Amino acid sequence: MDAVTLYHWEPNANSGKPMLALMEKGVPFSSHYIDMLQFDQHKPEYLAINPQGTIPAMTHNGLVLTESTAIMEYVNDRFDGPDLMPSDARDRWRVRWWMKFMDQWLGPSFSMIGWSVFVGPMVRQRDPAELAAAIERIPLPERRVAWRKAINGDFSESEMAESRRRVGLGIAKLEEELGKRPYVGSHEYSLADINIFNSTYSLPLSQPDLAGKDKTPNIMRWLKRVYTRDAVKRTWAMGKTDLANRYGLIMAEIEA
Numbered sequence: 001m002d003a004v005t006l007y008h009w010e011p012n013a014n015s016g017k018p019m020l021a022l023m024e025k026g027v028p029f030s031s032h033y034i035d036m037l038q039f040d041q042h043k044p045e046y047l048a049i050n051p052q053g054t055i056p057a058m059t060h061n062g063l064v065l066t067e068s069t070a071i072m073e074y075v076n077d078r079f080d081g082p083d084l085m086p087s088d089a090r091d092r093w094r095v096r097w098w099m100k101f102m103d104q105w106l107g108p109s110f111s112m113i114g115w116s117v118f119v120g121p122m123v124r125q126r127d128p129a130e131l132a133a134a135i136e137r138i139p140l141p142e143r144r145v146a147w148r149k150a151i152n153g154d155f156s157e158s159e160m161a162e163s164r165r166r167v168g169l170g171i172a173k174l175e176e177e178l179g180k181r182p183y184v185g186s187h188e189y190s191l192a193d194i195n196i197f198n199s200t201y202s203l204p205l206s207q208p209d210l211a212g213k214d215k216t217p218n219i220m221r222w223l224k225r226v227y228t229r230d231a232v233k234r235t236w237a238m239g240k241t242d243l244a245n246r247y248g249l250i251m252a253e254i255e256a
Contacts, residue, residue: 002079004029007049008056009036010243011235013111014068015056016198019238021072021191023231025081029058031238037122039134053139069099072191084194086186094185095192098177102195106170109163110199112155113206118243120150171203171210171219178218182225189229197226202246204253213256224254 006022006029008015015034022029034040034055042053050057050066058065060078065071076084086092123131131151138144149155174196177184184192203211203219213220226232227250236247 002027003059003061005032005059006030006056007032007034007046007058009034009041010239010241012198012201012239012243013107013114014198016235017068017194018056018058018071018075019235020194020198020231021075021084023235024084024189024194024229025075025079027075027079027081033240035240037119037241039137042134042137042139047139051139053137053143069103069191069195072194076191084189084191086188086190088186091186091188091190095190098185098192099195101170102199106166107199109166109170112159112163113167115146115150116153116155116160120153124151124153167207168210171200171207171216174200175216175218178222183222189226193222193226197223197232201227202250204250205246212253220254223250227251227254 004022004027006018008019008031010016011019034046036055040046041050041055046057047053049059049064052066054066056066056068056071058071058074060074065074072084085095135144135147135151138147174184181187183189184196186192200219201223203216203223210216211219227247233247236244238244239247
């Protein structure tokens, strides 16, 4: 019998990708919540699973898998259920193009903005000595730098400006793509939609000057299609922070 355990944070960004893929495929899994704001991902018990201290991670019959997009592809290829990759080679190329675009170019900019306005303010209220010790336990040096910047509010104006520029271009490109077909990269729901959705699910709230009913009607129609999927509803019900409350707020915005 397949034994799947998913180590994840909230059902958004990187953690949300394998969560949604498993839900869409109907794969039973044990949920192991890793509280990123408490640095659970850098504690010895999790580092024994993933020595890099990044989330999410998944174990399947003893195999340890990391990197959220690669986990999604493994889930789709390994388990029964609806195929989340299109059959047409051109569509598969578009799906993979969009996932790479998000993972390597657009996603880091969404992440920087999110760390600056949400993660940093949430964490910096804690004892400075405790935070310093937690940061020193982070295995990857680049993640230590990112955490320090988020906690201290040290992202430079040029870094933030570049992230805002990329987000603006990315939203415009996504709006154009979704004017061609109902889903990202294909006429059918795919891994690309899961990937993109997990960083754009809150656009009407987080980027109201760039996205909304009047500015990005194609994105808004797509968001409604995705938000009303049963797998998405069940996945978002697993959230434990205020991020999970965005589901109702955004649905109200979409349906208004």
